[in-house]
Amino acid sequence: MSTPHAILIALLEKPASGYDLARRFDRAIGFFWRATHQQIYRELGRMVEAGWVAVVEDEADAATRRKVYCVLAVGREEVVRWVRETPLGREDRNAFLLKLRADAVVGPLGLRDELLRLIDENRAQLVLYREIEQRDFGTPSLMRGQQLQYAILKAGIRAQEVWLEWAADVLPLLDGDSDVDIDVKRRCDPLRSAD
Amino acid sequence: MSTPHAILIALLEKPASGYDLARRFDRAIGFFWRATHQQIYRELGRMVEAGWVAVVEDEADAATRRKVYCVLAVGREEVVRWVRETPLGREDRNAFLLKLRADAVVGPLGLRDELLRLIDENRAQLVLYREIEQRDFGTPSLMRGQQLQYAILKAGIRAQEVWLEWAADVLPLLDGDSDVDIDVKRRCDPLRSAD
DNA sequence: AGGTACATGTAATCTGTTACATGATTCA
DNA sequence: TGAATCATGTAACAGATTACATGTACCT
Numbered sequence: 001m002s003t004p005h006a007i008l009i010a011l012l013e014k015p016a017s018g019y020d021l022a023r024r025f026d027r028a029i030g031f032f033w034r035a036t037h038q039q040i041y042r043e044l045g046r047m048v049e050a051g052w053v054a055v056v057e058d059e060a061d062a063a064t065r066r067k068v069y070c071v072l073a074v075g076r077e078e079v080v081r082w083v084r085e086t087p088l089g090r091e092d093r094n095a096f097l098l099k100l101r102a103d104a105v106v107g108p109l110g111l112r113d114e115l116l117r118l119i120d121e122n123r124a125q126l127v128l129y130r131e132i133e134q135r136d137f138g139t140p141s142l143m144r145g146q147q148l149q150y151a152i153l154k155a156g157i158r159a160q161e162v163w164l165e166w167a168a169d170v171l172p173l174l175d176g177d178s179d180v181d182i183d184v185k186r187r188c189d190p191l192r193s194a195d
Numbered sequence: 196m197s198t199p200h201a202i203l204i205a206l207l208e209k210p211a212s213g214y215d216l217a218r219r220f221d222r223a224i225g226f227f228w229r230a231t232h233q234q235i236y237r238e239l240g241r242m243v244e245a246g247w248v249a250v251v252e253d254e255a256d257a258a259t260r261r262k263v264y265c266v267l268a269v270g271r272e273e274v275v276r277w278v279r280e281t282p283l284g285r286e287d288r289n290a291f292l293l294k295l296r297a298d299a300v301v302g303p304l305g306l307r308d309e310l311l312r313l314i315d316e317n318r319a320q321l322v323l324y325r326e327i328e329q330r331d332f333g334t335p336s337l338m339r340g341q342q343l344q345y346a347i348l349k350a351g352i353r354a355q356e357v358w359l360e361w362a363a364d365v366l367p368l369l370d371g372d373s374d375v376d377i378d379v380k381r382r383c384d385p386l387r388s389a390d
Numbered sequence: 391a392g393g394t395a396c397a398t399g400t401a402a403t404c405t406g407t408t409a410c411a412t413g414a415t416t417c418a
Numbered sequence: 419t420g421a422a423t424c425a426t427g428t429a430a431c432a433g434a435t436t437a438c439a440t441g442t443a444c445c446t
Contacts, residue, residue, distance in 0.1 A: 212397075212398090213397075213398070214396065214397050214398075217397095232397090232398080232399090233399085233400090236399065237399095259397075260396095260397060260398065261396085261397065261398090262398085
């Protein structure tokens with residue numbers, strides 16, 4: 001959905017080098033988001049140009065070419081903007097997980113409304129699936145091809161049901177639309193690390 | 196994953212025009228596969244060049260520009276080849292559904308082995324998730340941020356569990372590696388419709 | 391006459407993937 | 419000294435998205 005924002009959020013959780021990010025995208029973040037190191041380096045370059053992130057030279061050993069990136073205030077605001085102003089569709093489940101991750105790291109962003117909307121949309125979709133189920137697979141004996149078609153539909157139905165259960169569990173953790181916590185602790189001082 | 200093969204399989208189910216396909220990709224097929232009309236027309240053009248599909252002019256009204264596409268023998272063989280020779284990863288669930296769909300329309304293709312492998316890989320992934328769950332979220336009281344992180348992990352765990360249940364249900368419908376049913380009824384005669 | 395659905399396409403752009411390339415450090 | 423890991427990048431290509439463009443058929 002949005003690789004740069006995925007990277008920003010990962011960097012908000014913990015400043016890192018491109019190489020680190022590539023590995024993190026193969027692990028925890030990568031459970032629902034993928035990015036190759038080429039994508040990461042390209043986006044990091046763009047985001048430096050845009051003033052969203054800054055390079056903090058690794059003081060440990062200046063000899064290495066290792067560059068650690070840190071999100072600046074502008075970048076954090078961009079994340080907030082993206083979370084607030086990018087409406088997701090029913091199918092963008094991973095993007096919603098990403099928004100949750102952003103919410104976890106930059107404070108409550110009022111995701112409740114969007115989740116409620118997604119729940120509605122997914123409920124409607126489930127109803128549609130069930131109608132198809134009744135219509136096409138209500139008969140007692142099905143031939144092989146139809147059984148497989150039914151299995152495909154059932155995959156959709158089960159996924160839908162489980163997502164709705166999950167969403168109901170998550171809902172209480174989210175509050176309504178709220179202001180950003182501006183005083184969130186900055187992990188790196190933008191005034192010192194940039195320019 | 197593979198737009199051309201998704202289109203081929205859709206055409207095997209029922210010959211259609213580019214326009215029809217675009218709508219079908221917004222409905223049934225689109226539950227797990229997306230394609231815009233531009234993608235579809237481009238791929239149809241390529242597949243005609245490759246000899247995988249042929250245009251059957253709509254005899255109903257020759258006046259319309261409507262072009263109905265039909266899969267040729269070469270195209271059907273290509274589908275079979277793709278299903279057999281394209282190993283999927285744990286995350287390619289939609290691609291596996293597509294293979295199931297192909298299996299439903301061109302006869303048993305021996306998907307059992309691949310499903311068994313995917314089950315193994317997904318089980319291993321679930322074990323990994325559960326380890327993370329124990330390690331990071333085993334403590335009784337979690338702060339807000341951690342609760343959200345946990346919710347994200349739980350989404351992954353639930354999705355994994357449900358997929359495994361589904362896979363166990365599908366397994367009995369699949370047999371081992373087998374030959375293609377060459378004598379499958381052709382919906383359009385390649386010798387008459389092409390060249 | 392005007393709007394909607396049908397029907398197909400081109401062009402520009404953006405994103406993602408693959409291949410190639412370089413060089414430092416660490417350990418056996 | 420040679421292999422693996424760390425670390426960053428360029429270049430070419432393939433795939434997807436968006437905007438633009440055109441014209442017919444049908445209904446009101």
